[in-house]
Amino acid sequence: MSDHRSSDDIIICEAVNKWYGEYHALRDVSLRVKKGEVIVVFGPSGSGKSTFIRTINRLEEHQEGRIIVDGIEMSNDIRNIDAIRRETGMVFQQFNLFPHLTVIDNITLAPIWVRKKTRKESEARALELLERVGIKEQARKFPGQLSGGQQQRVAIARALAMEPRIMLFDEPTSALDPEMIKEVLDVMKELARSGMTMLCVTHEMGFAREVADRMVFMDRGQIVEEGTPEQIFTNPRQERTKLFLSQIL
């Protein structure tokens, strides 16, 4: 495993395949992500982009191929799975905040129980993170009392509280009202500029153009094309990419 550690690649996916019964959801997906890189994954619905990023922290199990995250091979070994989950934060389309806990308890839950930090230091850290995402004053409220945009920013703070080396975003703005999308994207941009390794499934092309290092276009469980935003937007090589971009831009 030391050969992976020495390389710059923090995520390595090699020929990942996944089936749901007969349905072939991921076909030979291979991708290498460097430390600090921001990757935007996009494509039509049902193209396997969500499934793909969910295999990286084992919310979905892949059946063939290899996934290596921060030098740890994703296998059936529960220790490896837990180790990878501690290194990767995830933000969901539906926020998935814990409705029975206040905002600050949402954020400190995992640091206290998984990282075994004291409540005091976790709360201090949580307040810093809430300040970073711009909603420190909401710390004592319950998720149900916040707007969608605020909830998603709490979800980002919650993931960051575990000090992850990688952040996975699964359509983080798709469930938001238009005027709230910006506040979430601003937080994501700030995060991208701070050097976080990010893998984002999103259709926010403005975001992609501004901060993505690379873009990955997926269709029918395959990576069709990847390249810099510059190249994807101005000169896509594949017809399928061209067609898709013409429909969403």
Add this chain to the structure above:
Amino acid sequence: MAVSTPPQRTAIPFYRDTRIIAIILQAVFAVLVIGVLWYLYTNMIEGLRRANLLPTFAFLRTPAGFPIAESVIPYDPSMTYGRAFIVGALNTLRVAVTGIILATVLGIFIGICRLSSNWLLRNTATVYVEIVRNVPLLLQLILWFFLTKAFPRVQESINAGGLIFLHNRGVTLAWPATTASFGAWAPWLWAGLLAGAGFYAVRRYQFVRRDRPGVALPWAALIAGTIALLGFVVTRIASGTWPVTLDLPELQRFNFEGGLTVTASFAALLVGLVVYTAAFISEIVRSGIQAVNKGQREAARALGLTNGQTLRLVIFPQALRIMIPPMTSQYLNLTKNSSLAIAIAFPDLFYVGNTINNQTGQAVPVILMLMASYLSVSLLTSLLMNWYNRRIQLVER
């Protein structure tokens, strides 16, 4: 305003006014209900008068004259019917409260087993639930009763580590008992509780003042426990005996000495009610857990929480909110089902009430007292559960 509004009509004929119609309908309904009840009541009184059986509660102060097999308060046949009734009520409460606690614990355990990824565990739990909830409770009680009757004589009890003895008169358990030095320990216990409570109050006050959450209860419990434990040891050194010991049952010539013995009837009733109700509770637990959005589990797992932590910290607190109302129904069912005790000769409220009725012929007062008793226990349970339910509701907006 460019749009012209129609002139406000103030006078609506009363027979078209929805508010008045609603009140009239209520009144008509109330009159009907009262009329029917009055008719039934006068009819009953008339019938009872002709049979010379006018209801009266005077019998409550006359001696009962019948023995009751087990009682938590002193009782003998020379005491009054009123006393006998209370003995029955306490027996019902004893089986209901113990039953509710045990059924909840067992039900939660089986409910979680039903969702286990372990094939054997999951299917065992399913078989348990499907058998138990599809066989009439009365039949099950009689089965448990005959099972206890099939146990060996006291002298040849089935012995589990010297702590539990099964025999045909019931079950004998090792039980904590206070000793002579308990009085010396009691001040320590109180001091511990007071110190703990004081610490808790001060900490809570500080948390509120600084607007920060924090943990006070575990520390308060630790303080209380430490003082009590210290006193426990000091008392032992000073007086030579532990203030509380585990009273181990010892077999004498005909019976057990020490420990806690419950009768076969009580054991069968308790086990029957617990096993039966736990099957229903486990289904409530299972459905409650499954009703929690699966994104919650994913979010918790993605944060690195283990399966057990996810269940305990994220899933279960949310499932609880869904589970409380149907759980209340099961608690009420258990309490009311305890009246089936009459089939296996456990002297509960209904059994004793029935005996009183047979001896005095005062059916109406006895039935009324029984109904009032069950009703007040049930309403109290509902009240507590509703209060708890409101307390744990989610805060939204």
